[in-house]
Amino acid sequence: MKSERGMAGPWPRFNLGPHMTLPEQIDQIGTRIKKTGMRAADALALINFTFDEQMERLDIPSPYAAFAGLNELIDQTVHGSKVERFRPKEHRRRFCTLELNTEKGETLGYLSMLYLKRSIPCYYLVYVEIMPAFRRLGLGNKIITAFADFLKKKKAMGLLDNIIPPEDPTYSIYTSLGWRPLTDVIGDGGSEGFENYMVFFPEAAGAGDLKADLIRILFALKKKRPVIEMHDNEDMVKRTIAEFQNVYESLSRLFAEDLKSGAPNMLMNFMFTRLTTRLIGFHRRIETLIGYTGGESLEQVSFSNTVRSLPIQPYSIWTFGRDDGGIWGNEEILHGLPRALKDNPTLYIESLPFYRRPYLYNWMKKTGLQPPEKPSISDLIDFGFDPTRLREFHHRGMRFIFERLSTLVFDQLVRRRVLLRMIEGSREELHFNNAKVLVNQIVLIIRDKGNVYAMRRQMEGIHSQEALDQLKTVPYLKVLNESIGINRCIIKTIRDAEAHLKKKFHSRFRDEIEDLTYFIPWDIEKNMPAVRVDISGISLDRVWVT
Numbered sequence: 001m002k003s004e005r006g007m008a009g010p011w012p013r014f015n016l017g018p019h020m021t022l023p024e025q026i027d028q029i030g031t032r033i034k035k036t037g038m039r040a041a042d043a044l045a046l047i048n049f050t051f052d053e054q055m056e057r058l059d060i061p062s063p064y065a066a067f068a069g070l071n072e073l074i075d076q077t078v079h080g081s082k083v084e085r086f087r088p089k090e091h092r093r094r095f096c097t098l099e100l101n102t103e104k105g106e107t108l109g110y111l112s113m114l115y116l117k118r119s120i121p122c123y124y125l126v127y128v129e130i131m132p133a134f135r136r137l138g139l140g141n142k143i144i145t146a147f148a149d150f151l152k153k154k155k156a157m158g159l160l161d162n163i164i165p166p167e168d169p170t171y172s173i174y175t176s177l178g179w180r181p182l183t184d185v186i187g188d189g190g191s192e193g194f195e196n197y198m199v200f201f202p203e204a205a206g207a208g209d210l211k212a213d214l215i216r217i218l219f220a221l222k223k224k225r226p227v228i229e230m231h232d233n234e235d236m237v238k239r240t241i242a243e244f245q246n247v248y249e250s251l252s253r254l255f256a257e258d259l260k261s262g263a264p265n266m267l268m269n270f271m272f273t274r275l276t277t278r279l280i281g282f283h284r285r286i287e288t289l290i291g292y293t294g295g296e297s298l299e300q301v302s303f304s305n306t307v308r309s310l311p312i313q314p315y316s317i318w319t320f321g322r323d324d325g326g327i328w329g330n331e332e333i334l335h336g337l338p339r340a341l342k343d344n345p346t347l348y349i350e351s352l353p354f355y356r357r358p359y360l361y362n363w364m365k366k367t368g369l370q371p372p373e374k375p376s377i378s379d380l381i382d383f384g385f386d387p388t389r390l391r392e393f394h395h396r397g398m399r400f401i402f403e404r405l406s407t408l409v410f411d412q413l414v415r416r417r418v419l420l421r422m423i424e425g426s427r428e429e430l431h432f433n434n435a436k437v438l439v440n441q442i443v444l445i446i447r448d449k450g451n452v453y454a455m456r457r458q459m460e461g462i463h464s465q466e467a468l469d470q471l472k473t474v475p476y477l478k479v480l481n482e483s484i485g486i487n488r489c490i491i492k493t494i495r496d497a498e499a500h501l502k503k504k505f506h507s508r509f510r511d512e513i514e515d516l517t518y519f520i521p522w523d524i525e526k527n528m529p530a531v532r533v534d535i536s537g538i539s540l541d542r543v544w545v546t
Contacts, residue, residue, distance in 0.1 A: 033254065036254065043250065046251060095112065098150070111144075119213045120156070120213050121156035122217050126228055159182075160197065177200075179198040186215060245301050252304070259306050269312065280384060284384070311376055312374075316451055317347075329444035344448075345451075352391035352402065357466065358524060360383070360387050400443065401455070401457075402453045403453065403454045413452070416512045423501070432496040432500070440456050441456070442454050442456055443455045463517060463518075470527065471529070489537075490520055493540055497543070519544040
């Protein structure tokens with residue numbers, strides 16, 4: 001067994017059901033999809049919602065090649081697609097939409113635009129969205145080209161906020177169609193806040209003649225941004241709710257016989273659990289969006305009683321046909337781990353008690369109940385979060401937490417350990433807004449059966465996002481926060497720390513710095529932040545970065 005970069009092994013395999021590997025299970029799903037006659041868009045949405053991480057692990061040319069007939073369906077669907085324009089509804093007035101639809105009316109993508117009437121007609125591109133399963137197939141280019149043709153017919157100027165960096169190959173989609181950086185037209189003056197913008201001029205007009213008009217349009221656009229974001233968020237929520245409902249109905253068709261007979265099927269449970277956890281996460285995120293009225297997402301996506309009673313399967317337990325498990329990290333702790341954990345990490349970790357974070361602690365206080373060891377889909381919806389992601393582990397007098405993470409972040413976790421070691425080894429002490437920044441190093445990274453776990457020491461604190469959620473949703477904390485501004489203190493401290501780390505380590509660890517997480521001192525039993533209040537204001541004693 002090796003530490004740090006070494007693989008741990010040998011790893012016993014835990015087969016699913018009748019000794020099926022994940023590729024074999026996926027082949028089985030492909031056969032079921034074919035039998036149900038499911039539409040390509042629905043089948044691909046189902047796959048993306050429930051197998052996005054696992055598909056990356058398969059040694060196959062295309063993520064969808066294992067699904068019999070789907071590649072051919074994709075080609076046929078893309079080939080027959082066409083762009084159609086939809087005029088705005090009365091209450092939307094200046095908003096227009098281009099939709100990319102198949103011959104059968106399936107929608108593959110959208111382009112939303114806002115009409116800005118000034119001295120010249122102008123359309124601002126609000127967003128472009130291609131369904132995940134149909135990206136990288138030229139459809140983005142197709143709808144952007146249709147937008148350019150639309151502007152030419154209208155003899156209107158176009159504006160868009162292009163967050164794609166110039167070095168990215170897809171940046172040429174715009175430049176090849178005649179889009180130009182805004183700064184090339186108006187210079188740096190007056191472009192503050194619009195650095196990523198690009199402009200498209202109709203052939204009948206010259207850029208020089210329209211410079212003054214363009215600056216006026218930019219200031220008018222700045223005033224409309226809250227309204228734009230509100231409508232954008234409203235559309236996004238509606239589309240995503242519809243997608244959740246479609247995926248749920250597709251899963252119900254896929255496993256209709258199993259649901260009817262009550263036969264146990266771990267793969268079915270896994271896919272319904274993944275849908276539920278994504279739905280819960282979506283519900284939590286949209287609460288902060290501009291224009292969101294609240295509450296509709298979980299209510300509109302209605303699960304049957306049969307589905308709600310299914311036991312959850314939040315982690316994968318199948319083999320990928322090859323031994324790809326391993327443990328990276330602290331050599332002393334690694335060698336001292338219990339033999340059962342080394343032999344079968346997934347089952348050992350997933351049998352540990354839930355970490356009693358504020359989300360779970362609040363639920364227990366509200367209901368007076370203990371969480372079931374094996375929650376159902378209904379329990380997961382009731383919790384409003386997945387309590388199985390964090391597990392407590394007591395080892396040799398120390399308290400640790402195991403966090404189950406996406407398999408897609410494995411390589412990033414390994415690099416993050418290096419960054420944290422460099423921060424920890426720096427001679428300078430980091431203080432921001434009177435808070436000392438400490439490192440909570442990732443002690444171990446474990447990969448097993450399609451799961452990734454990060455092990456850290458348990459601190460007297462909670463994740464910054466959970467802290468901000470508590471300050472926003474728990475009544476007595478909401479009152480406290482409104483009176484002394486704890487949220488502002490947390491956000492400013494983290495921003496200042498991020499800015500310092502970016503300045504010092506940006507060249508090597510750009511992505512890792514952006515993905516660092518911060519923990520805030522917190523009394524979990526009392527559900528209270530540990531803050532310091534004095535004549536100078538409010539501050540944190542310390543924060544942990546991990």
